[in-house]
Amino acid sequence: MGEGKSEVMQGTLDLMVLKTLYAMGSQHGFGIARRIEQVSDGVLDLNEGTVYTALLRLQQQGWIVSKWGISENNRRARFYSITKQGAKQLDREAENWQRVAGVMERMLKLERQG
């Protein structure tokens, strides 16, 4: 897999979506967006449409599946849930992310020397 730099943010959103579905079970796109907004505490300026791109991408990888259900509004909505493969992918990605985050944290803690 050749991953360009532009995919870093995309990868982050995929990870967030996966984690949300893992933590909260079956959710529709709106619910996922709310959960991410809630967790990010308003820090992240999420373009909510991109959630759907991430959802489609994750579906195509086989990490999540969708089925039709009824929203709070009593309207037709697609509900997404994580698959076994998706859970594994989440583990891998989370571990990877934590490693990178740890490195970043240590980097940023470096004092100016000399």
Place this chain on the structure above:
Amino acid sequence: MWAKLKGQALQRREDDAFIDEISEHITLLTQHYRAQGMSAEDATHAARRQFGNVTQLKERQRWQRGMLSPAEWGRDVRFGMRMLAKKPGLHAAMVIALALGIGANTTVFSIVDAVLLRPLPYAHPERLMEVRSQDSTALQDGAVSYPDFFDWRAQNHSFTQLVSYRDDSLTLTGVERAAHLDGEIVSWNLVPLLGVNPELGLGFRPEDEKLGARVVLISHALWVSQFGSDPRVVGRTMQLSGEAYTIEGVMPASFRFPADAPQNTFWTTLAVDNDGTPGATTANRGDHEFAAMGRLKPGISEAQANAEMKAIAAGLSRKYPASNTQNNSAHVQSELKSMLGDTRTLLLVILGAVGLVLLIACGNVGNLLLVRARERAREMAMRTALGANRARLVRQLLVESLFVSVLGGLAGCTLAFVSTPAVLRLINDSVPRAADAGVNLPVLSFALAVSLASGLIFGLVPAITSARGDLLSPLKESGRSETDVRNRLGSLVIVVQVALGIVLTAGAGLLATSYSHLAHSDEGFKPDHLLTFMFETPDSRYMNNRSDFYRQYFEKLRALPGVEAAGGSLILPMTDNSMHISFENPEHPLPPGQLEDARFDLVSTNYFRTMKIPLLSGRDFSDADTVKAPPVMIVSRGFAMKFLHTENVIGKRLKPEAGNDGPVMREIVGVVGDVRHGATARDLDPGYYLPATQLPRACFMHSVVRTRVEPLSLEPAVKNLVASMDRNIPVTDVRTMQDRIGLELAQPRFAMVLLSAFSGLALVLTLVGLYGVMAYSVARRRREIGVRLALGAPRAMVFRMVLQQAALLVIIGVGIGITATLASGSILQSYLYGTGPRNPLVLAGVCVLVATTGLLAAYLPARRAMQVDPTVALRYE
């Protein structure tokens, strides 16, 4: 069209669902903001802003989904077509190479299908076995005699039915125009054996084998032509060679027996071969001239049947040593295999050869695609950089190559429609069942499968290697150091092509050498200006006055204008017939059953003069050799040497086992030259001749006329002559001797022509392939060559450098090809005459031919390399 509509419908449904999904999202988001206290208008704006550009998202979604949708395949195909149209020359070259390869394969396959693959037209044909008598020491299969056959049929437990059969021809009279009919003499159980019922009437009954029974089953064609499709024909009689036969049934239109004898129009029982005397054919255990076919009982295998029949034959040999010493075993073999014999191997060799041609064509297309892929490396890198994924690119390239292969397949099928009839004409009837070949559904499916398979073969490797390419170097377009996988792959393809080309060309060269040997070999007589034809004089009317009839006939024949000489013979050379009869030699007595035998013929006076078979010593037969004169015979020189070990045999006496009233001692009065009896016979055949005048009950069958004019121009005259003597005698099989030889050579000629065509094709394809690779290599090395020239390298050196590169590939290929040819030479062995399978002259010639072709292909690119202008080359890059 349908797939496209379906694809679009699917697309729309997906779009609708997606719009539903996101509009619901925006509604919920708006409500969410309202709940936080925004005004309705503000909430709507905020939700829109927060969600982002819906149209763009929709497009993006559709694009990403599309990677899996059929509509996108259509787009790939359209794109592929545009790419093809962009480089029409290159792609036309690919399509032509494939069309030739697939066309040749389809043509050959249509014949293989008809001959090898189609089952025999009987019930459960895989259970049908040919049973042949065998000489266990020489392991030579032979025919069976009636008494042996009756014992086989009574004693065996392996077959539900065992049937004897032999070819025959009879004259149909009592109709407007007497007709010569081909048919088969069989035992009564033919219908139960084959499991094909007559469309009218029943089959034979066991009592139809008894003395005097004259019953017949007729073909559908004969029923239509001679009996006006009379539904009450069963029970009627027909006159065959002067005897009345009762019609017991009409066989269906598709019926054939034997399967390779579509000309047969009647089947009668072996009662015909029983004249009621103690010496009748049905009672003569020494008369080995019949074939036998059996149907295996359920649960019995070919091997079990083989073992049982061998045991039965061995028992008979012990019981009847006088007649069966050389028939002490038997051989059971599947009917189809037995019918095809060596032809099977020949067809497989041809199929293999044509497969190699396709492989070479695929190699070419693959190489062109590699070149193309390198040219498109930039495009691919660009598309990858823009986010296309690799599977998608591989698919795009595969679609393009499949497109080429399907176009090639279509063109190939068209070619096959034209070439199959031409090849069938070439085969004539030298390959059993080939006449049924045609480009039909199974053949077309084969062509389609081959096209798709070749599309995958030549398409997959270039597709994968080019999609794997890294992003940067092609974009920077400085990948000149790239003597990479693809270059090596291209060279490998060339080496394999050259090697295959050598194998094919060597095969063709050997067959051509062999054919030329056959066509120019000495027949022992002069085949030009000879007209041959046959008719029979039925026993029912000519038993006692045959000599008179023939004497008058030959007198009149010789008197015809344009006739130089004329004679008659029982078995003419080049008629795919022979008869071997044993003889006693009083100087070297042998026990009965171990007597030596040799080819036998019964000839008229003037026969040798007509054929121009040289009389080496002694005298020819004359009209004075009558029944009352002392019995005489003439032998060939080879006969004298082989059996009497001297050329001075005039006056010696032998007792051939042939004669109207039993064998008599005969004096040798003449020695003639040996004759080649079949055009593909390896040796001149030693034989002996008896004068027909001393066996007046025997019939001549064949007449041969040496003409001063074009032989066939005499056809009406001889037909009129015979009709004027007896209008119930039809003259058939009118051919020139040259024509007969041509027919006998049809199989080797067809093998040679096909293999030569294929090897020619292979050479052209290899030439084009090598040219393409060298031209491309030179184009890529322009800069390097420019630098060399700029630094003072002589132009001749550049020229040599390119040629050396090509020569290396060719030499490796030639080496491998020669090794493969030497290793596989024995496959062709049995088809070669006058040359071994490893004829050094042929192999050397082939090497020179292929190497010259290879260097020719490299010449133009090398010249172009030499003419590179350093300043232009350096600036250009």
